[in-house]
Amino acid sequence: MEVLYACCCGIDVQAKMLVACLMKAGQKEVRTFATMTEDLLQLLDWLVQAGCTHVAIESTGVYGRPVFNILEGALDVILTNARDAKGYKARKTDVIDAEWLADLLRHGLLKPSFIPPLPIRELRDFTRYRESLVRERTALANRSQKLMESANVKLGQVASDALGASGQRMLRALAAGQTDAEQMSHLAQGVLKRKQAQLQQALEGRFSQAQRWILTELLDQYDQVEAALQRVAERIRQEVENSAAPFVVDAVQLLDTIPGVGETVAQIIVAEIGGNMERFSTDHHLASWAGMCPGNNESAGKRKSGKTTKGSRYLRAALVQAAWAASHQKETYLAAQYKRLVKRRGKKKALIAVGHSILVIAYHVLQTRTSYQDLGGDYFERRNVDKQRKRLIRQLEGLGLKVTVEEVKEAA
Numbered sequence: 001m002e003v004l005y006a007c008c009c010g011i012d013v014q015a016k017m018l019v020a021c022l023m024k025a026g027q028k029e030v031r032t033f034a035t036m037t038e039d040l041l042q043l044l045d046w047l048v049q050a051g052c053t054h055v056a057i058e059s060t061g062v063y064g065r066p067v068f069n070i071l072e073g074a075l076d077v078i079l080t081n082a083r084d085a086k087g088y089k090a091r092k093t094d095v096i097d098a099e100w101l102a103d104l105l106r107h108g109l110l111k112p113s114f115i116p117p118l119p120i121r122e123l124r125d126f127t128r129y130r131e132s133l134v135r136e137r138t139a140l141a142n143r144s145q146k147l148m149e150s151a152n153v154k155l156g157q158v159a160s161d162a163l164g165a166s167g168q169r170m171l172r173a174l175a176a177g178q179t180d181a182e183q184m185s186h187l188a189q190g191v192l193k194r195k196q197a198q199l200q201q202a203l204e205g206r207f208s209q210a211q212r213w214i215l216t217e218l219l220d221q222y223d224q225v226e227a228a229l230q231r232v233a234e235r236i237r238q239e240v241e242n243s244a245a246p247f248v249v250d251a252v253q254l255l256d257t258i259p260g261v262g263e264t265v266a267q268i269i270v271a272e273i274g275g276n277m278e279r280f281s282t283d284h285h286l287a288s289w290a291g292m293c294p295g296n297n298e299s300a301g302k303r304k305s306g307k308t309t310k311g312s313r314y315l316r317a318a319l320v321q322a323a324w325a326a327s328h329q330k331e332t333y334l335a336a337q338y339k340r341l342v343k344r345r346g347k348k349k350a351l352i353a354v355g356h357s358i359l360v361i362a363y364h365v366l367q368t369r370t371s372y373q374d375l376g377g378d379y380f381e382r383r384n385v386d387k388q389r390k391r392l393i394r395q396l397e398g399l400g401l402k403v404t405v406e407e408v409k410e411a412a
Helices: 037-049 064-071 094-106 118-150 165-175 181-185 190-202 209-241 248-255 263-273 283-290 313-327 333-345 347-368 379-383 385-398
Strands: 007-013 017-024 027-034 054-058 076-080 297-299 302-305
Touching: 007 064, 007 094, 017 037, 017 094, 027 037, 027 094, 037 064, 054 064, 054 094, 064 076, 118 209, 118 248, 118 263, 118 313, 165 181, 165 190, 165 209, 181 190, 209 248, 209 263, 248 263, 248 347, 263 283, 263 313, 263 347, 283 313, 283 347, 313 333, 313 347, 333 347, 333 379, 379 385
Parallel strands: 007 054, 054 076
Antiparallel strands: 007 017, 017 027, 297 302
């Protein structure tokens, strides 16, 4: 088999140590290093002095990242999926894994994972941190709702957002020991003022001293998370505006033209796939990488499963969120696609399909650097005029009507 790299290295990374196998002129040299920064710098010096040009690291969560970051500038580093670098199950040690990686790399048999440039990776850190804050805020809201239910306070059944501005004012009063429901109902603001009679009934609960203390803690934590979300949102905007990566600001603005994709989702898409689509040969390649297309599991002519692959859960969640928003808009292609699929596929599969379409649209928007042009809500009717006519005729005949069709001649 042809040797592509005369001097290369395979690295098997663990939490506390790593095993590196250097292959040069058919000879193997194996060394073990700790994972402290000083030890990783020694690894870099050893590889550079040996004339190593390419390094393969098996993707093992966060453990491989510091190794990649230190070697990235000096060597050509490949981060590969563990699924693509499996060796023999009966012979598995750290040394054998490192040798196997080096041998595969030497012959060009490893498929590199997509690693965006450093500015995009930094933006990704911010957007993923924001996502963790959103999940934390949701968890706090759910805990607060359970606490209210245990005290028979039905605020969440009257107010659409029990932890909104009005809801927090009333809950703060409850946590402070207030028991006059009528007086607390006057703390409502905006359209919630119209529901004062219902609020008065909903606030007639029985909070114990322990529950009041816990409610105060939950509200304080909720305010802290809200403040953190505002700070990180502002920081993400600054990162986008001042990014060293080209085309980031324009990419966010162009993606914002897609129905259902707001500023937040556009930032996540750019953070996860970058603004340069040259890394993905086609939109199908991008959809497969993101896990937004059916998987292939076929044997003997029978398809066993079409389950989607894992992909990027952050990108997937953002696309499904955008698909849900797009499905509620009127007279758009994406809304028409959702309505067309939901009848026979169900909500979940329809949302995945619309999310896939949004990702394909995003690929072409970023590739051509042009705004999205919607095909219209009647696209499928215009595309299949004959099928639409036959379907309508069948519906009328099903109602017991005899249908005679005559073409309307256009006026001269």
